[in-house]
Each structure stands twice: as structure tokens, then as C-alpha cells.
Amino acid sequence: MDSAALIVREKEPLNVESPACVLDSFLTPNDLFFIRNHFPIPRLNPExxxxxxxxxxxxxxxxxxxxLRAMPSRTSTVTLECAGNGRSFLQPRKSGVPWELGAIGTAEWTGVPLAHLLRRAGVDDGAVAVFVEGADRGEPTNDPKPDGEIAFARTLPIEKAQEPDVLLAYRxxxxxxxxxxxxxVRAIVPGYYGMASVKWITHIEVLREWPRGYWETSEYSYWDAAEGRPIVRPLDKIRVKSAIVRPRMHEIVRPNMGYRVTGAAWSGTSEIAKVELSVDGGETWNVARLLDASRRYAWRRWEYEWRxxxxxxxxxxLSRARDSTGATQPDHHDANYGSYAINYTLPVEVFVRSSMRSSGIRTESISGRVENLVGETLL
Amino acid sequence: MDSAALIVREKEPLNVESPACVLDSFLTPNDLFFIRNHFPIPRLNPExxxxxxxxxxxxxxxxxxxxLRAMPSRTSTVTLECAGNGRSFLQPRKSGVPWELGAIGTAEWTGVPLAHLLRRAGVDDGAVAVFVEGADRGEPTNDPKPDGEIAFARTLPIEKAQEPDVLLAYRxxxxxxxxxxxxxVRAIVPGYYGMASVKWITHIEVLREWPRGYWETSEYSYWDAAEGRPIVRPLDKIRVKSAIVRPRMHEIVRPNMGYRVTGAAWSGTSEIAKVELSVDGGETWNVARLLDASRRYAWRRWEYEWRxxxxxxxxxxLSRARDSTGATQPDHHDANYGSYAINYTLPVEVFVRSSMRSSGIRTESISGRVENLVGETLL
Known part of the structure; x- marks a missing residue:
């Protein structure tokens, strides 16, 4: 994990994102895949x-x-997106790992369906949830928080846990x-934000009631205001989203030329139905071409020929995706999601200039940090 | 509410604490009673x-x-303590209103038992909780928080709500x-921290399941680690506690004299059984004399003749209280309570000196803010 192309966002615990160019590749190479840790990486002995x-x-x-490796296995192509992907673009700034575009990746995961183990164990009729616990432990950081160390863990609804694509993956x-x-061994929970795909799993517990633990309330939670009074719920499905990979923020392009705008789009448990691109700040929208075949749990790359x-x-x-349920990316971040599930349409400012010499643009800005520039744009 | 004796801790919303001397009076005068608001004070028209x-x-x-005023009423003597009382003494400092000793008071409250209204309305068999909502609204401050304004509210277990001493008080x-x-009209919920005694009540809703709202998770919650994995629970009962009112922190007393140490002690739904005083930092303990008759929901003043x-x-x-259940004040704050339920034994440093002239004590320290001095002491 010493690839120079990865971008370190936090050293302890290690949190590393991919360069945005990984969104141009359908499968993300392992050594360019983002890494999200909450605590020090446990080193487990397979024996x-x-x-x-x-x-x-x-x-x-x-x-x-x-x-486990001798059991019937399955391979699924699944896009994992960190729930905080894009956090660094939020205004005002939010605490948490300052991800830009690259806390996302797609891989082929091989492992044993969790449903297989649940069938072998024989789940009780009254079970409502499956608690999945990792071997990583430490003191949590968000308030309110319990005293001392806890293990990273996540709870799945029993119906989700029994879906055939939820894996205990080892490849x-x-x-x-x-x-x-x-x-x-790690979980792969397709369609859910990355936090559900618990790493270093050592314990799975079938529960008769929903827990109210740290990971279901203080961290990776959102506010559901649908029923009148907001209630806190654990984050689950990835919300529909797209990203522009090319051009980059504040890129300079030549006038009156063909330019291929590229990007990717994804939605948790639905398929991407349409991606649109605006080159005038959202006044008008043009349909982009979807490149990859539609798969339920994987992103689709897209492109648009811009004159x-x-x-x-x-x-x-601006790019805007719609999924097969009709859900579309919003214009603004939903504050009920705090610093998670950031799926609003993110503006990318591009300078059309015949040459650098005549641009009048301060070049130090161009080499500056992307999120600062985006921050100015959004103000 | 313009009594010069009250100590303003926050102006907007208004949060005001009593001078510590109120703990020397069994009933707290109305205009010296602490005020805890979350949002601007609503002005309701009684018509x-x-x-x-x-x-x-x-x-x-x-x-x-x-x-409401024509219904059968009841008067109860109840001590209300804010859940954050004593927060300013915590090391390291915690965010929240920096209360010292005076976010507590005792009054005689007159109103209609909530149980009377619940009987009239006819509670369903499956009811588990009673949601009590005030007319005050605003944006909450603790993360995680929902977007926009919400009303202050609190939920009581159905059994507690049906106790005869839980009042909808108007006097x-x-x-x-x-x-x-x-x-x-406000609630008076004896034995619970003050946040349960919702002010400006306009809505009471009987619920068939426990809510997971902001006021049950982000604010006024604690971590219950008893069942292995910590789970977040709403704060409820006031924990056993005592306070030394006299001498004050860093007071100078004469050697070889009789000095009457005074204070108060209280415990949510239990009675105070014993108060002990140590004058040697906790090495030895002496039994203090309890002054007031024991009442289930009111504090008891105590005194100790110190040579x-x-x-x-x-x-x-140091003073240390024990209640009728055997619960005793701890030596240290329980971090699972965050910045609430601060009931550890708080050291009061006193200088024994024959005169100020020979004391060698910097007098500017003595006139300094109490919490700073206590802070140094605890480091």
C-alpha cells in the first residue's frame, strides 16, 4: 500500500483515497483502491x-x-463508496476525513454468501437484524460516544443479510x-455505503431487536424527517450520484474544440438510468452516453462530446444522474445527512482560453488544492 | 428575572444559574431559581x-x-437539577452551558397529575411511552442533529408518566x-434530571414505541455499557450527589476554631441515607448531620462541625452522599455520561491561616473565577 498515486487524508488511523482518475476505469486496481479505517489495522493470523x-x-x-474458503463461493462486482465521499466540498466545512472524489472504487469480490452461514446456523423466527463486528478496536471520535475502546461494527436488517450478494469476502x-x-475476511454489502462492508470480521450475531449502539446513532447515521419528528437512523443505501472526472476543476481548455467530458455514475441498490451534463451551470442539460452495461451494484461510466x-x-x-427508481441527484446537500451521503450536483469550473499566456488566470490558483477552489466557487 | 444575584451563563438562549448560597435554603426563591432554556422563551397567551x-x-x-386549573390539583416539593450541573468543573473542559454548583433548586409545584389526563384520554394497552413537547422551537446544537428547527421535547416511560407526582404544573x-x-404549564417530573420537566407544554402524545429523536440520542443521552456493547439511552434519574456550600473554594479559615461546614445532598427517586465529610482529601470520613426530614424528591441539607x-x-x-438504595457518589466522573450527570465528589481546597497578612496567598487568585481555581486543583 505504498502506491505514490494514493492520497493520504489521515495517517493514524490510515485513511487514503484514490486519485480521481480511478473513476475512468471500470475495475479499480487493488493498489489504487481507497482505504477507510477507524482504528489501527489489526493483523490477524489465518491459522x-x-x-x-x-x-x-x-x-x-x-x-x-x-x-470458509472450502465453502461454496460467489463473485460479485460491487462499487463501494465511503459515506463521507465528497465531504471536503461541503460548505461550511464539516469535521471528518476530508475526502474529495476518490473514496469510491469497484472490484470483483469473492467470498461465501452470508446467507449460507445464516442458513447453517438456523436463524430464529424473531430475528430482525444481523450484527457484524470487526477485530479493529479503539476509542470512537464523535460525540456522543461511550467511554473507552469499542470494536467497529455494523448492523444489517435480516432481509438484507439474507440476500445472496452479501458476502463474507476473502478475495x-x-x-x-x-x-x-x-x-x-471482510463483508461486502452491495448497495450500502462502505461502512456496512465491515473488515476483519470475527463475530456475527443475530439479534431480535435493533441495537442503539455508537455506530447506529453517533456515527454513520442520518435524520429521517419523513414522519413529522426527525428520528435518527443508521445510514444504509448509497444515494444516486455522478461525478465528472474530466475536465478537472479549473482546467483550461481551448475554444471551439471537441472535448470529451467523462465521468461515472452509481446508485446503491438501483441501476443508473440516465446521466445528463450541463455546461452552463445548470441552465440546460444534455444527455450523456452511458458506457458500461447496467449492473445492479456497479457504477456506469459515461461520456459527453462537448463543443x-x-x-x-x-x-x-454539472453532471446529474437518475436511477431506475426515478431518484435524481439534488442541487444541494441534504443537511439531515450531516457530513454523509453527499450526492448533490458538484459544479466544475473550466476556463476556456486560447492560451495560458493570455488567460490572466493566476497559475498558483490552478495548482492549489481543489477543495479550496471549489469552496470559493460555492460561496 | 433581573435579580442581580443570578449568574448568567448564556444570554441567547437565556441560561442562568443560582448563586451557590441557594443550597443553604430548603425552598429556593422563585427569582433565584436557575433557568435552563434551549431556544428563545415562547410567550403564550393563556386565553x-x-x-x-x-x-x-x-x-x-x-x-x-x-x-386545566379547574381540575383536581396536587402540590409536590421537588428538587430539579439540570443534567449538566457542575459541568464547568470537568477536566478536560466539555462544551455545553458551563454550570458550577447552582443549576439546581427546590420548589413547591402545584398542578394536575399527568396521570389524571391520561386516564381521561384512555391509554391504549400497547402504549410504552409518553412524548411531552414544548412550544419552544429552534435549531439544536449538538451533532448529530436534524436539519432545521425542532421543538424541545422529552419522552417518559408510560409507568413513570402515570405516577401521581408527575405534574402538569402551573404554580x-x-x-x-x-x-x-x-x-x-410545565411538566414536573420528580426524580428525573431537569430536562424531563418540559416547559410551555402544548402537546402530549402517547406512543407505542420508543422514539429515536434528537432529544433521546444526541442530547441528554448516556451510554449504558452494562450489556456488553454500549448502547445510547436517554438520561433519566438524578444520580446521588452532594455539594459543599460553605466553605467556598479557596476560602481562608482561622486555625484551631470551630467552623460549620454546610451543604445539601439529593438523589433522584431515592432518599438520602447518609452524608459524610472528609477534611483530609478523602483519607478519613466523618458523618455529617442531616437537617431536613427525608422526602423522596427533595434535597436534604446537612452540616458538620469542623475543628x-x-x-x-x-x-x-470532600462530601459524599449515600442514598437508600446504597448508591454512593463516585470518586470520578463516569465518561459514559459525557458532560451530564456529574456527581463525583468535588474537592474544595481551603487555606487554614492565622491571618491574611501572613498567608503568602496571592489574593488575586481568591477573587478569581472559581472554576479556574478548581481546574488547577484537579490537574
């Missing part, structure tokens, strides 16, 4: 590793790494997981 | 005022102020409530 499955089950299980793009990505204006000027580009 | 009682009931009610020490204290040392020195005084 002594055991996965416990207990709680509201008929026959609790205790499974070794070798036993990523045909290679064994590395410690950074959850060796020996740049004949005159020097600044253009504001 | 148009209506209290709605609905939700899981057979017959929803809509009651005027006049009708405080025989006077009609003032706007600052909840005119026209000061013959030699000049610094003494650390």
Missing part, C-alpha cells in the same frame, strides 16, 4: 482465525479461514485480501 | 392556550388553561409560573 456466528440461532458456529479482484482491505465555446469564458459543468 | 393529548389513546383531549412556590419557568487544624495548611474538603 488461528475463527469466525463466530451466534445470537438468535439454533446452532452457533465457529469457522476457520480454511473452512478482491482475484487476489487474497491485504490487511488494509480486511484480511482474512467548447468560441469565445474565452468560464464554464460551469 | 388561546390549548394542550393537546393524543396518540395511542381512546379519546384525544384538547384542554384550555382555564379547564411554583404558590405563584403562577413566569414565562422563564414555563408559563402557562480546624492548629497549624497553617491547606485542607481538601
Amino acid at each position: 488461528s482465525y475463527r469466525l463466530r456466528v451466534d445470537g438468535a440461532v439454533a446452532d452457533p458456529l465457529r469457522i476457520s479461514y480454511e473452512e 478482491m479482484n482475484a487476489r487474497d485480501l491485504t490487511p488494509e482491505h480486511g484480511f482474512p 467548447t465555446p468560441a469565445q474565452s469564458r468560464m464554464c460551469v459543468l | 388561546s392556550y390549548r394542550l393537546r393529548v393524543d396518540g395511542a389513546v381512546a379519546d384525544p383531549l384538547r384542554i384550555s388553561y382555564e379547564e 411554583m412556590n404558590a405563584r403562577d409560573l413566569t414565562p422563564e419557568h414555563g408559563f402557562p 480546624t487544624p492548629a497549624q497553617s495548611r491547606m485542607c481538601v474538603l
Whole structure:
């Protein structure tokens, strides 16, 4: 994990994002895949590793790494997006890891369906949830927080946990997981934000009621105001979103030329139906061409042939995706999601100029940090 | 509410604490009673005022102020303590209103038992909780928080709501409530921290399940680690506590004299069984004399005759209360309570000196802010 192309956002615990160019590749190379940790990376020994499955089950299980790898496996292509992806663009600034565009990636994950283990253990009729716990432990950071160390964990509705694509994965793009990505075994929960895909899983507990733990209330939660009074709920499905990969923020392009705008679009448990691009700040919209076949849990790349204006000027580009349920990206961030689920249409300012020499643009701005420039734009 | 003796901790919303000397009086005068607001004080018109009682009931009610005052009433003597009382002494400093000793007071409250209205409305068999909402609205301050304005509200377990001492009060020490204290009608929930005694009540809703609102998770919550994994719970009962009123922090007392140490002690739904005083930083403990008769929901004042040392020195005084359930004040703040329920034994440093002239104590320290001095002491 020493690829120079990765962008370190936090060193302890290690939080690293991909360069935005990974969105131009359908499968993200393992060594360019973003890494999101809450605590120090645990180093587990595959010989002594055991996965416990207990709680509201008929026959609790205790499974070794070798036993798991001998079980029937499945490979799924799944896009994982961190719930805080794009946080650095929020105005005003929010605390949390300052991700830009690259806390997202797509890989082929191989592992044992969680449903297989749940069937073997025999889930009780009254079960409502499955608690999935990692081996990573530490003191949480968001208030309100419990005292002392806790393990990273996440709870899935029992129906979701029993879907065939929810995996206990041990391979990523045909290679064994590395410690950074959850060796020996991690969850892959397709369609949910990345926090559900718990790494270093050592314990799965079937529950008869929903927990009210730190990871369901203080962190990775949102406010559901639909029923009159807002109630706190754990984050789950990835919301429909697209990103412009090319041009980059404040890129300079030549006038009156063909320019291929590229990007990607995704939506948690739905498929991308349409991507539109605006080159005039949202006044008018043009349909972009979708490149990849539609798959339920993977992003689709798109492109749009832009004829740049004949005159020097600044253009504001926006992309907007719609999914098969009709959900469309909003214009603004929904404050009920705090610093998560950031899926509003993000403006990309581009300078149309015949040459650098005549641009009058301060070049130090162009080499500045993208989020600062975007920040100015949004003010 | 312009008493010069009150100490303003926050102006908008208004948050005001009592001088510590109120703990020396069994009943707290209305104009010295602490005021805790979350939002601007609503000014309600008693003519148009209506209290709605609905939700899981057979017959929803809509009651005027006049009708409420015509119902059978009850008067209870109840100590209210703000859940953040003593917060300013915490090390490291915590955000929130920086209360010292005086976010507490005792009054005789007159009103209609909530149980009376619940009986009239006819509570459904499946009801588990009663949601009590005030007319005050605003944007909450703690993360995670919902977007926009919400009303202050609090939820009581159905059993608690049906206790005869839980009142919809309209009088405080025989006077009609003032706007600052909840005119026209406020809850009095004996034994619970003050946040449960919702002011300006306009809506009561009987619920079939516990809500997961802002006031049950982000603010006025604590972490219950008893069942293995910490879960967030709404604060409820006042924890056993005592305070030393005299001497004050860094007071100078004469050697070899009789000195009457005074204070108060209280515990939510239990009675105070014993108060002990240490004059040697907790090495040895002496039983203090309890002054007031024991009442379930009111504090008890206490005193202890201290023979000061013959030699000049610094003494650390500590008081420690025990209640009828055997619960005793802890030595340290429980971090699972965040910046609430601060009931550890708080050291009071006292200088024994024959005269100021020979004390060698910087007098500017003595006139400094108490919490700074206590802060240094605790480091």
C-alpha cells in the first residue's frame, strides 16, 4: 500500500483515497483502491482465525479461514463508496476525513454468501437484524460516544443479510485480501455505503431487536424527517450520484474544440438510468452516453462530446444522474445527512482560453488544492 | 428575572444559574431559581392556550388553561437539577452551558397529575411511552442533529408518566409560573434530571414505541455499557450527589476554631441515607448531620462541625452522599455520561491561616473565577 498515486487524508488511523482518475476505469486496481479505517489495522493470523456466528440461532458456529474458503463461493462486482465521499466540498466545512472524489472504487469480490452461514446456523423466527463486528478496536471520535475502546461494527436488517450478494469476502479482484482491505475476511454489502462492508470480521450475531449502539446513532447515521419528528437512523443505501472526472476543476481548455467530458455514475441498490451534463451551470442539460452495461451494484461510466465555446469564458459543468427508481441527484446537500451521503450536483469550473499566456488566470490558483477552489466557487 | 444575584451563563438562549448560597435554603426563591432554556422563551397567551393529548389513546383531549386549573390539583416539593450541573468543573473542559454548583433548586409545584389526563384520554394497552413537547422551537446544537428547527421535547416511560407526582404544573412556590419557568404549564417530573420537566407544554402524545429523536440520542443521552456493547439511552434519574456550600473554594479559615461546614445532598427517586465529610482529601470520613426530614424528591441539607487544624495548611474538603438504595457518589466522573450527570465528589481546597497578612496567598487568585481555581486543583 505504498502506491505514490494514493492520497493520504489521515495517517493514524490510515485513511487514503484514490486519485480521481480511478473513476475512468471500470475495475479499480487493488493498489489504487481507497482505504477507510477507524482504528489501527489489526493483523490477524489465518491459522488461528475463527469466525463466530451466534445470537438468535439454533446452532452457533465457529469457522476457520480454511473452512470458509472450502465453502461454496460467489463473485460479485460491487462499487463501494465511503459515506463521507465528497465531504471536503461541503460548505461550511464539516469535521471528518476530508475526502474529495476518490473514496469510491469497484472490484470483483469473492467470498461465501452470508446467507449460507445464516442458513447453517438456523436463524430464529424473531430475528430482525444481523450484527457484524470487526477485530479493529479503539476509542470512537464523535460525540456522543461511550467511554473507552469499542470494536467497529455494523448492523444489517435480516432481509438484507439474507440476500445472496452479501458476502463474507476473502478475495478482491482475484487476489487474497491485504490487511488494509480486511484480511482474512471482510463483508461486502452491495448497495450500502462502505461502512456496512465491515473488515476483519470475527463475530456475527443475530439479534431480535435493533441495537442503539455508537455506530447506529453517533456515527454513520442520518435524520429521517419523513414522519413529522426527525428520528435518527443508521445510514444504509448509497444515494444516486455522478461525478465528472474530466475536465478537472479549473482546467483550461481551448475554444471551439471537441472535448470529451467523462465521468461515472452509481446508485446503491438501483441501476443508473440516465446521466445528463450541463455546461452552463445548470441552465440546460444534455444527455450523456452511458458506457458500461447496467449492473445492479456497479457504477456506469459515461461520456459527453462537448463543443467548447468560441469565445474565452468560464464554464460551469454539472453532471446529474437518475436511477431506475426515478431518484435524481439534488442541487444541494441534504443537511439531515450531516457530513454523509453527499450526492448533490458538484459544479466544475473550466476556463476556456486560447492560451495560458493570455488567460490572466493566476497559475498558483490552478495548482492549489481543489477543495479550496471549489469552496470559493460555492460561496 | 433581573435579580442581580443570578449568574448568567448564556444570554441567547437565556441560561442562568443560582448563586451557590441557594443550597443553604430548603425552598429556593422563585427569582433565584436557575433557568435552563434551549431556544428563545415562547410567550403564550393563556386565553388561546390549548394542550393537546393524543396518540395511542381512546379519546384525544384538547384542554384550555382555564379547564386545566379547574381540575383536581396536587402540590409536590421537588428538587430539579439540570443534567449538566457542575459541568464547568470537568477536566478536560466539555462544551455545553458551563454550570458550577447552582443549576439546581427546590420548589413547591402545584398542578394536575399527568396521570389524571391520561386516564381521561384512555391509554391504549400497547402504549410504552409518553412524548411531552414544548412550544419552544429552534435549531439544536449538538451533532448529530436534524436539519432545521425542532421543538424541545422529552419522552417518559408510560409507568413513570402515570405516577401521581408527575405534574402538569402551573404554580411554583404558590405563584403562577413566569414565562422563564414555563408559563402557562410545565411538566414536573420528580426524580428525573431537569430536562424531563418540559416547559410551555402544548402537546402530549402517547406512543407505542420508543422514539429515536434528537432529544433521546444526541442530547441528554448516556451510554449504558452494562450489556456488553454500549448502547445510547436517554438520561433519566438524578444520580446521588452532594455539594459543599460553605466553605467556598479557596476560602481562608482561622486555625484551631470551630467552623460549620454546610451543604445539601439529593438523589433522584431515592432518599438520602447518609452524608459524610472528609477534611483530609478523602483519607478519613466523618458523618455529617442531616437537617431536613427525608422526602423522596427533595434535597436534604446537612452540616458538620469542623475543628480546624492548629497549624497553617491547606485542607481538601470532600462530601459524599449515600442514598437508600446504597448508591454512593463516585470518586470520578463516569465518561459514559459525557458532560451530564456529574456527581463525583468535588474537592474544595481551603487555606487554614492565622491571618491574611501572613498567608503568602496571592489574593488575586481568591477573587478569581472559581472554576479556574478548581481546574488547577484537579490537574
